[in-house]
Amino acid sequence: MAAARPRTIFLVFLAIALQGFGGVLPFARRALVDRRAWLTPDDFNETLSLCQSLPGPNIVNLSIAVGARACGWRGSLAAVAGLVGAPVVIVITLGVLYGQFGGLQLVQRAIIGLAAAAAGLVTATAARMAEPLLKRRALTAAPFILGGFVAVGVFRLPLPYVLLVLAPLSIAIMWKRSA
């Protein structure tokens, strides 16, 4: 990708973050691939799939990768600061406002509606993530989707232990299949 200065990287990711209501990824693709041409479409997909197989929010990982390739750790730092800084200030402000006015009846009424819709949003996200896996390889995917859901969602078992059991098993199966 073309060389870019930390300042430019910071500003590009700041703009991406502020546009990203209800999902930052589409805006990131538009800015990085279409407008800045820092990544080709193939680079974007490949980098994203690398970022998706690592822990942490995809988009934050993507900013680390783009920044690192442009100018090392300073690029990564600039990208993350741009992406994270403003939303954190905004959400803390909203939190403080909620703390001040959250007791008001009107605010509480709005929040219970908002919370119900937010729960629906996550349900749809889960369904959308499940769909391609179930279409392509239901036999190897479904047991782990169900296992993760029952263990963590229904029985509320601690996440680290559940991951320690399910992830290696699932990875081993995919490894055997590819070998």
Next chain:
Amino acid sequence: MSLAWPILRALAVQFSLLSLLAFGGANAVIPEIHRQSVAIHHWMTDKDFAALFAIAQSAPGPNFLISTLVGWKAAGIPGALVATAAMCSPSCLLTFWAVKAWDRHHDHPWRTAIGAGIAPVTVGLVFSSAYVLVRAADSSWRLGLVTAVTAAIVYFTKLNPLWCLAAAALLGLTGVFGTP
């Protein structure tokens, strides 16, 4: 306001660990954040958690902002900053290192296997998050209906989800869901 060191330490430990477990982003670790902050540390009630999650969803930016708000609820602004830094730093350092390694050794089969193997587990965790949020938010059939309709719209259409959040908040203002 004096700093609540034990709480800040608990936030730092909890969210740095979750950072490294958050395959697929913060949505995968919602049940664990909920378990820690409601059941174990009693920083908030179930209802508070649902409200904070809703606020985080309606702000722009990446979806780990729920950790910022949990930190804020537990220990004010210092808590928010500690929780945010803890939720970001470990996974960022790991990614930085992984990208360097990745650019050196392209096309290793282990990477594909890890990615493909973790994917279904992550999906199961996001379903868990949905379940935890539904149980916290839907205290009546009307609210359940809002959840179902939102899920259907977001799943089947390309409408910006923010419209659903705004519509639900406005509907709430009219009082059809009652007042908690």
